[in-house]
Amino acid sequence: MKTYSAKPREVEATWYLIDAEGKTLGRLATIIANLLRGKDKPEYTPHVDVGSFVIVINADKIVVSGKKYTDKLYNHHTGFPGGLRTISFKDMMDKHPTRALMKAVKGMLPHNKLGAAQLKKLKLYAGSEHPHQAQQPIEYKELEVIK
Numbered sequence: 851m852k853t854y855s856a857k858p859r860e861v862e863a864t865w866y867l868i869d870a871e872g873k874t875l876g877r878l879a880t881i882i883a884n885l886l887r888g889k890d891k892p893e894y895t896p897h898v899d900v901g902s903f904v905i906v907i908n909a910d911k912i913v914v915s916g917k918k919y920t921d922k923l924y925n926h927h928t929g930f931p932g933g934l935r936t937i938s939f940k941d942m943m944d945k946h947p948t949r950a951l952m953k954a955v956k957g958m959l960p961h962n963k964l965g966a967a968q969l970k971k972l973k974l975y976a977g978s979e980h981p982h983q984a985q986q987p988i989e990y991k992e993l994e995v996i997k
Contacts, residue, residue, distance in 0.1 A: 856895040861888075863971075864902045867980075867987035870951065871908040878912065879954035881992070886959065886968045899964060903971045905987050910947030910976040914939065924953065948974035 866885055870878055884890060888900035914922065922939035942950050952974055959965035973982060 854893065854895075856893045856898045856900050858898055861893075861898070861900045865905065865982065865985040865987035866902055866990045867905045867907065868990045869908055869978075870906050871911040873912055875912050875914050875950065875954055878906075879951060879958060881990075882906065882951075882955050882972065883958035885990075886955070886971055897964070899967050901968050901971060903973065903985070903987075905973045905975070905980050905982050906948075906951065907975050907978050907980055909951050909974045910943065912951060924950075947976040 868878070868882065882904050885904050886901040888894050888902065890902075891900055894900055918939060920938065920940055923936050924939070924942060925934060925936050927933050928935060937945075939950060952969075952972070955972060956965075956969055959968050973980065
């Protein structure tokens with residue numbers, strides 16, 4: 851018996867809707883990354899994008915444990931000498947409420963063209979409204995145990 855390998859033309863994408871209100875940042879990011887990669891499907895193939903589309907609403911209401919809300923720092927470099935910029939989790943949530951979750955998910959995906967394609971399937975919204983009703987997203991229920 852041969853090992854099955856999915857072809858890009860055979861993949862049917864499903865749309866999932868996740869409500870992030872009150873969910874922990876890292877645990878939620880892990881579930882989202884697995885859905886984007888397609889690891890929940892039996893036809894998962896590491897080198898083919900077999901993942902689903904994920905819509906996350908209320909991304910501004912995610913929580914972190916301990917003192918991470920004030921102490922967690924994000925760094926980036928402008929590319930110029932002395933260009934290291936640092937922003938705290940609290941400030942990032944005030945200025946760009948979806949960016950912390952986006953960075954967490956991006957770090958869990960492959961760092962190549964495949965990971966970039968999978969990250970484009972993630973749709974993040976700070977409020978409870980989203981413009982993807984036409985895709986008829988399925989509400990993801992396995993998050994009930996995660997707090």
